[in-house]
Amino acid sequence: MRKLIEFIRSVYVAVLFVVLEALAVSYYAHSTHYTQARLLARSNQLAGGVHGLMAGVHRYFTLGSENRVLLDRVAQLEERLARYEEVVAASRLDSCLQGIGESKYRFAVASVVANSINRQQNLITLNRGLRDGVQPEMALLSPAGAMVGYVVDCSDRYAVAMSVLNTSFRVSGRLAGSDYFGSIYWDGVDPHVVVLGELSKYADPQPGDEVVTTGFSQYFPEDVLIGEVESAELNETRTAYTVRVRLAAEMSRLTDVVLVGNRDLYEIRELQQSEQIEQHTRLK
Incomplete structure (x- = not known):
């Protein structure tokens, strides 16, 4: 009990001060309407700040x-x-x-899912497959109509095509406006350039000349643009040109393609493989 009385004596001055301050503030707050409004605004501002901090x-x-x-x-x-x-x-x-009217070729469109240009065996994956009418051996063209590759396999929803930038790719090509033709292939060096080999020494290719497909291929229609002659040189025997052709299709920026299918492809192939043809070509 004595300790309690001593504690009260030690703090009563501070307690009395706080009580008197509270009474003074209360009296001041209720003295006029203006004072009440000011204090209410201040208290709301303080409360808002605290709530904002907590939020x-x-x-x-x-x-x-x-x-x-x-x-x-x-x-x-x-x-x-x-x-x-x-x-x-x-x-x-x-x-x-x-x-495009009815012809021996049918057309479809697809978007490129995957594409590589820095390998020797580059492939292109498309977001269309068998259920969309895509079939193996359909040609691939860029939206501008330039040669890109051809389909080698399909699933129901996707297709994989051999890119022109594939060392196994082969197709016939010729100088536009002439009958001189050769074999188009990629030598695996420059992803922007393919080679037109075995071109007749009488062709006289010049830089800037267009190179197109011949129509001999079962994949591509005739006169599909391949690219332009960049340079040409005669082989060692001086019997044929080896021509470097800059591709018209920008393979590194390929996002969409046009698929071209030969409606007569399987009929022609079936005929070529018929028994009668084999009989006439069998060695005696």
């Missing part, structure tokens, strides 16, 4: 969950954008094909 602290500790929600939303929007761009690209290419 900021709360938001800081919930930034992780909010960031995950935003990332999910961004992923959804990116997926929608990709679908939209795919539809736009397909529509753009479809419009390029309008007006």
